Amino acid sequence: MSLIVQKYGGSSVGSVARIHAVAEQIAKLAGQGNQVAVVVSAMGDTTDRLVELAREIAPDPDLREMDALLATGEMVSTALLAMALRRLGLKARSWNAMQLPIETTSHAGRARIARIDARQLKQDLESGIVPIVAGFQGRAANGDLTTIGRGGSDTTAVALAVVLEADECQILTDVDGVYTTDPRMVPEARRLDRVSFEEMLELAGQGSRVLHLRCVEFAARYGMKLRVLSSVEPGSGTLICQEDRKVEAPVVSGIAFNRDEAAITVARVPHHPGVAHAILKPISRAAIDVDMIVVNAPREERVDFSYTVHRDDYEKALELTRSATADYPGATVEGDDRVAKLSVVGSGMRTHAGVATQLFETLAMESINVRLVSTSEIKISVLVSEKDLERAVRALHRAYGLERAPSS
Ligand code: ASP
Ligand code: MG
Numbered sequence: 001m002s003l004i005v006q007k008y009g010g011s012s013v014g015s016v017a018r019i020h021a022v023a024e025q026i027a028k029l030a031g032q033g034n035q036v037a038v039v040v041s042a043m044g045d046t047t048d049r050l051v052e053l054a055r056e057i058a059p060d061p062d063l064r065e066m067d068a069l070l071a072t073g074e075m076v077s078t079a080l081l082a083m084a085l086r087r088l089g090l091k092a093r094s095w096n097a098m099q100l101p102i103e104t105t106s107h108a109g110r111a112r113i114a115r116i117d118a119r120q121l122k123q124d125l126e127s128g129i130v131p132i133v134a135g136f137q138g139r140a141a142n143g144d145l146t147t148i149g150r151g152g153s154d155t156t157a158v159a160l161a162v163v164l165e166a167d168e169c170q171i172l173t174d175v176d177g178v179y180t181t182d183p184r185m186v187p188e189a190r191r192l193d194r195v196s197f198e199e200m201l202e203l204a205g206q207g208s209r210v211l212h213l214r215c216v217e218f219a220a221r222y223g224m225k226l227r228v229l230s231s232v233e234p235g236s237g238t239l240i241c242q243e244d245r246k247v248e249a250p251v252v253s254g255i256a257f258n259r260d261e262a263a264i265t266v267a268r269v270p271h272h273p274g275v276a277h278a279i280l281k282p283i284s285r286a287a288i289d290v291d292m293i294v295v296n297a298p299r300e301e302r303v304d305f306s307y308t309v310h311r312d313d314y315e316k317a318l319e320l321t322r323s324a325t326a327d328y329p330g331a332t333v334e335g336d337d338r339v340a341k342l343s344v345v346g347s348g349m350r351t352h353a354g355v356a357t358q359l360f361e362t363l364a365m366e367s368i369n370v371r372l373v374s375t376s377e378i379k380i381s382v383l384v385s386e387k388d389l390e391r392a393v394r395a396l397h398r399a400y401g402l403e404r405a406p407s408s
Contacts, residue, residue, distance in 0.1 A: 002167040003125070004029065007039040007135065007157035009173045012231035013077045014044035022231065023084035025172075026130060030090060035125045037164060039135045039157040040081055042073025047136075047150070063108035064144055067137075071097070071145045074134035074153070082132045092130040095120065097137040097145070102156070104138030104146045111138055111146035113155065118163045125164075133160060154215035162222045169219065169226050170237075171211060176230035177238035178203065178210055180402040181255040186394055188403035193236070195253055196243040200226075202345040202379045203256045216240065243347055251348035251355060252400040255393055259386060261291070262314035262337035263371060264321055265306040269331045271298040276305060282320040288313040292341070292374045292383065302330075306372055308383060311337050339371060340389040343381040344396060350377050362399040368392050 006026065013019050030036050041047075050069050054061040061069075078094035085092035097104075100120055104111035124131040135153025138146045148155060154171055161169035176191060178200065183189040195203070197220035204213050210228055219226045219240065229237035243249060269275050276295065283290060288309055295305040309317045314337040325331045349355050359380060363370055368391065372383040384392050397403065 001033050001035060003035040003037075003164060005037045005039065005157055005161040005164065005166045005169045007153055007169070007171050008041065008081075008231055009153065009171075010041040010044050010046065011174045012172055013040055013081065016080075018231075019043075019077070019080050019084050022172075023081060023088055023090075025231070026085060027088050027090055030130060036130050037121055037125065037160060037166070038081065038130060038132045039153055039160060040074060040077045040132060041135050041153040043077050043080075046073040046076070067108050067147045068145050070147050071134070071137040074136050078132045078134045085130055085132070090130055091128055092132055093124060094132045094134075096134045097139050100133070101139045102133075102137070102159075104140055104148060106140040106142065106144070106146065108144075109147055110149045111140065113138060113148060113159045116159055116163045118160070121160070121164060149214070151212045152214075154212040155218055158215045158218045158222075158224055158226065161224050162218070166224070169224055171215075171226065171228050172231035173210070173228065174231065175210060175228070176233055176235050177228050178240070178254075180253070181393055181397055182257070185257075185390055186397050188397065190403055190405065192238050192253060194239040194241065196249070196347050197240060198243070198378055199253050199345050199347055200240045202343065202376070203254050211240075249347035249350075250406050251352045252344055252346035252402065254345050254402070255342060255396055255400075256345060257340060257342040257389060257393055259340045259389065260311045261308050261339050261341050261383065262311045262317070262335065263306055263308045263339050263383060264314075264317055264333065264335045265304065266321060266325055267304045267332045267334070268302045269305075269325060269328050271301050271303040275303075275328075279321060279324045280307070282324055283307075283309070283317055286313075286316060286320060288317050288320075292372050292381065294372050294374075308339070308341070308372065336371075338386045339383050340386045341381055341383050342389065342393055342396070343379050344400070345379045347378050349379070356380050358399055359396065362395050363392060366391055366395050368395075 082092040082094040103115040121131045135156040140146050178192050179189045181189045200216050226240040227237050291308045293307045318335045322333050368388045370382045374381045
């Protein structure tokens, strides 16, 4: 018998029909002799609608009341799902964060889970009851309702799985797993049977939107196995777990990309210690995140350097950089907000050379210019023109043979 925590996202419980279908699926898993605890999100786009409603009442709504409002969405879906399960003859009970409780820090709208009292849930599981828990919400020390950040139900599910010492935490969603790259861009993209936590963090962090980043970090920290599955089609999905050191890791597992990038290049600033700091300090003061930074080799006591920011921060960063360099005669600032980043990710890169060579060779054959490069142990990222992104991803997907299942 296994103990499984399942999480159903908003679209999976978006209608009465979907709630009944989810109940059938839970009943089947329980019928196979498993203990099942369930976490749900709010139905469909409920949370978005609640946010709009609040804005109609007040342009800048009070944060405590905002959390009180948003937490209602998940309470609706837990109760409805429990009713649907009972109708199938199963014992089921809904639980919200106040009842258990799920204790969080007090930062309204972005609280962090601090402790979960799992006694009620354990009792339910022991007595053959399926507990249905509201995701995304918590209770602060002063008794206020809190929420843990948009998309946070994934994280609630992992936290519950950890305290219940579940065998697996399953995230049921509208895709059937994690792919080698976005199948909407590359039709040959293949579902991965398994990826390591580290690879998933790179794939998720680089803009692949299947899972909440914090939930993967949490699962990695506690070694909780995560599985991404379709809530509609049967299948084994993608298992995200610790790297299996006995099996040779794939050199390249996937390609992630992100279009929301902008690059700024500062040319011919004096090559003195502290110049880069003087230019970047106003950027961090303005709470703008800098991603890639590249400093070129100095020539004649002058140096060029480039950095990237989110496209939304581009205008502001450009302006700050222009004023920070105004005192350096001859220095120039140029920017481009039509750039995109792609990242080739794979644990096997640690022990295999040649991944970067193949990347540059492939892009050269496609006549695609590389603007910036950054690497980690298991990732190589390059910045290219946005217009070249799709061609680059397709060519690299082919070059690394990602459409083929790895021979094992
Ligand atoms: N309902 C919340 C949101 O839409 C939490 C979640 O879906 O995980 O952000
Ligand atoms: Mg939602």
